[in-house]
Amino acid sequence: MLCLAGYNLCKSYIDSDQSIHVLKDTSLEVQEAEMICITGQSGCGKSTLLHILGLLDKPDAGQVLIGGREIHSSMPEAPLVRNTQLGFVFQFHYLVEDLSAKENVALPMIIGGKSSAVAIKHASELLCNLGLAERLNRYPNQLSGGEQQRVSLARALINSPKIVLADEPTGNLDPEHSAEVWQMMLKLNRERGQAFVIVTHDRDSARLASKTYNLTQGKLSPIVWE
Amino acid sequence: MDKLQQFFLTRYLKAPKRNLLRFSFVFMTLGIVLSVGILSAALNLFEGYERSLKMVLLGSLPHITIQKTDAEYISPEELDLIVKQLAASSEIESTTPVITYSVMAVEGTKVRGASLNGYDFSGRYPFPYANYIKKGSASLHSGEIIIGKYLAKELGKKVGDTLKIVYPQLDRISALGIFPAEHNYRVAGIYNSGFYENDRSMLICTQTDAEALLNINPGFAKLELRLRPSHIDDASILAVSMQNKLGVDYSLYPWTIFSAGLLKLVMMEKWLIFIVFCFLVLISGINVISAVATIILDKKNEIAVLKTLGASSASIRKVLSYQVGLVGLIAIILGQVLGALLSIFVEHQGFYHLKGDVYFIDSLTTAILPLNQLIVFGVSATLVLACIYYPLRQIDKLQIIEILRNP
Numbered sequence: 001m002l003c004l005a006g007y008n009l010c011k012s013y014i015d016s017d018q019s020i021h022v023l024k025d026t027s028l029e030v031q032e033a034e035m036i037c038i039t040g041q042s043g044c045g046k047s048t049l050l051h052i053l054g055l056l057d058k059p060d061a062g063q064v065l066i067g068g069r070e071i072h073s074s075m076p077e078a079p080l081v082r083n084t085q086l087g088f089v090f091q092f093h094y095l096v097e098d099l100s101a102k103e104n105v106a107l108p109m110i111i112g113g114k115s116s117a118v119a120i121k122h123a124s125e126l127l128c129n130l131g132l133a134e135r136l137n138r139y140p141n142q143l144s145g146g147e148q149q150r151v152s153l154a155r156a157l158i159n160s161p162k163i164v165l166a167d168e169p170t171g172n173l174d175p176e177h178s179a180e181v182w183q184m185m186l187k188l189n190r191e192r193g194q195a196f197v198i199v200t201h202d203r204d205s206a207r208l209a210s211k212t213y214n215l216t217q218g219k220l221s222p223i224v225w226e
Numbered sequence: 227m228d229k230l231q232q233f234f235l236t237r238y239l240k241a242p243k244r245n246l247l248r249f250s251f252v253f254m255t256l257g258i259v260l261s262v263g264i265l266s267a268a269l270n271l272f273e274g275y276e277r278s279l280k281m282v283l284l285g286s287l288p289h290i291t292i293q294k295t296d297a298e299y300i301s302p303e304e305l306d307l308i309v310k311q312l313a314a315s316s317e318i319e320s321t322t323p324v325i326t327y328s329v330m331a332v333e334g335t336k337v338r339g340a341s342l343n344g345y346d347f348s349g350r351y352p353f354p355y356a357n358y359i360k361k362g363s364a365s366l367h368s369g370e371i372i373i374g375k376y377l378a379k380e381l382g383k384k385v386g387d388t389l390k391i392v393y394p395q396l397d398r399i400s401a402l403g404i405f406p407a408e409h410n411y412r413v414a415g416i417y418n419s420g421f422y423e424n425d426r427s428m429l430i431c432t433q434t435d436a437e438a439l440l441n442i443n444p445g446f447a448k449l450e451l452r453l454r455p456s457h458i459d460d461a462s463i464l465a466v467s468m469q470n471k472l473g474v475d476y477s478l479y480p481w482t483i484f485s486a487g488l489l490k491l492v493m494m495e496k497w498l499i500f501i502v503f504c505f506l507v508l509i510s511g512i513n514v515i516s517a518v519a520t521i522i523l524d525k526k527n528e529i530a531v532l533k534t535l536g537a538s539s540a541s542i543r544k545v546l547s548y549q550v551g552l553v554g555l556i557a558i559i560l561g562q563v564l565g566a567l568l569s570i571f572v573e574h575q576g577f578y579h580l581k582g583d584v585y586f587i588d589s590l591t592t593a594i595l596p597l598n599q600l601i602v603f604g605v606s607a608t609l610v611l612a613c614i615y616y617p618l619r620q621i622d623k624l625q626i627i628e629i630l631r632n633p
Contacts (some may be wrong), residue, residue, distance in 0.1 A: 048631075056534060056626050079537070079538060080536060082534060084536075092527070094527050094528070094531040094630075098244060115229060162463070167630075
């Protein structure tokens with residue numbers, strides 16, 4: 001079943017009086033329980049595509065469908081859709097420094113209107129399931145890079161979103177921690193059927209996804225691994 | 227208040243050390259504490275001055291004065307009649323007849339103008355200023371006199387000394403010129419009310435001595451009424467009602483005629499100073515704006531991620547405003563405590579005194595009134611919160627994408 005789709009997406013930027021077209025009629029469909037990786041050179045528009053699919057940016061043309069319904073970032077319901085149906089993981093963990101790991105994970109639930117007690121209980125359970133039971137009350141600066149990113153992943157999962165959008169989630173990690181995070185995402189995809197769209201430079205890890213695309217010249221082309 | 231705001235507010239209150247003690251708040255807090263402290267101290271001291279002045283004025287001056295309309299003396303018979311007519315008035319605390327005249331106090335070549343007040347010390351009428359006799363006796367016999375503190379100082383007199391009083395009798399002109407009446411008195415007490423004008427000119431003697439010096443038949447220049455404390459502010463209304471009872475032969479002068487203007491002026495000055503010092507709080511608000519702008523800059527990643535997770539700008543604005551607002555409110559309370567300590571210190575310090583000839587009273591006092599503290603808190607909180615709200619509008623303009631791209 002289709003959970004997220006972007007059709008004929010176009011996006012251009014003006015740079016020094018020059019129009020740069022980063023997306024040209026790009027389309028992408030993400031089915032339930034699918035893990036899609038998008039690779040490409042730096043600056044090719046991978047993050048832009050992810051931001052548009054995640055309702056953080058508006059395309060110049062084209063449409064985004066979530067759960068079969070067309071929506072874009074400037075619609076009033078976009079924050080609610082981001083909160084309930086999408087999960088985000090970024091290259092930097094973007095955890096709130098003043099909150100503990102479990103409180104950071106609970107944030108999307110609290111924003112969604114759940115009481116903090118319920119949200120923190122749920123967040124603690126999720127962190128325990130992700131192997132971070134010993135880190136519940138640690139603050140972000142007391143966690144390793146891999147742990148920070150795993151907490152960030154838990155935050156993306158807390159509201160049981162249809163799809164998690166990850167923008168170079170391991171781009172800032174050493175190979176060991178990077179493998180940890182990849183393993184966790186794969187496990188979630190296989191065991192829970194969690195759908196992912198992951199933007200990455202790591203072609204070796206991208207091989208493990210159900211589908212991999214390469215973004216060049218503003219167009220997505222599937223990669224067929226030998 | 228949505229759940230996100232409740233969550234952060236609870237955190238700020240439960241763990242203030244982690245959430246509220248930040249370097250970016252230091253100068254903001256200092257600015258608010260100092261400006262509110264000065265504002266609060268100024269109001270406490272002006273309130274104290276106003277209250278002291280009023281207390282001294284009302285303590286050392288009659289609340290209502292009754293005189294004959296034709297400026298003649300009030301005879302003992304007329305006095306009895308007036309006292310009877312006013313006996314039913316429960317608002318009156320005491321009734322005291324007095325002879326008042328301007329005389330000269332002389333010591334060698336020093337001559338000072340003074341006001342001679344002759345009271346009945348036989349016990350028939352109360353002497354209302356006994357509390358102000360700080361040295362010597364408050365009960366006079368013939369040949370004795372009480373002298374104001376500053377007058378005593380200027381003439382070099384102390385209890386037990388002799389003071390010559392001269393009264394220029396303009397109706398006794400001889401071939402040699404004006405022949406003044408004069409009399410030597412023994413200084414029996416020193417009068418100190420705190421009201422400079424009185425302490426500088428007050429002379430108190432017995433009624434019989436005053437009659438002898440002024441060469442008048444038994445009689446009184448005026449009748450001084452003192453009202454019960456709860457009715458002092460109603461003096462004007464009471465004077466009108468008493469006037470109706472006594473008729474046109476007598477004129478009544480409530481204290482408000484002589485002193486209300488001065489008290490109103492002091493009150494106006496108090497609020498003017500308050501308004502001027504409010505600008506200090508507003509200036510410290512610049513620190514608040516700067517602190518909030520710094521926090522927005524520091525937390526722009528967190529703001530972006532909260533927006534990404536679905537939080538509205540309004541909700542994030544409130545979350546930050548609670549954090550800065552709590553610091554601001556704590557700083558205001560600390561400022562008020564500082565203001566109270568400052569004003570108590572000023573009251574008890576011993577190296578500066580008011581000049582009585584300029585400010586009417588010579589001591590600085592403070593009055594820390596709950597209502598004034600509420601006003602200081604309300605005005606300061608409004609100014610500080612306005613300064614918090616203004617820069618928080620930047621949150622609406624933050625571009626999530628820009629921040630996520632360039633963390």
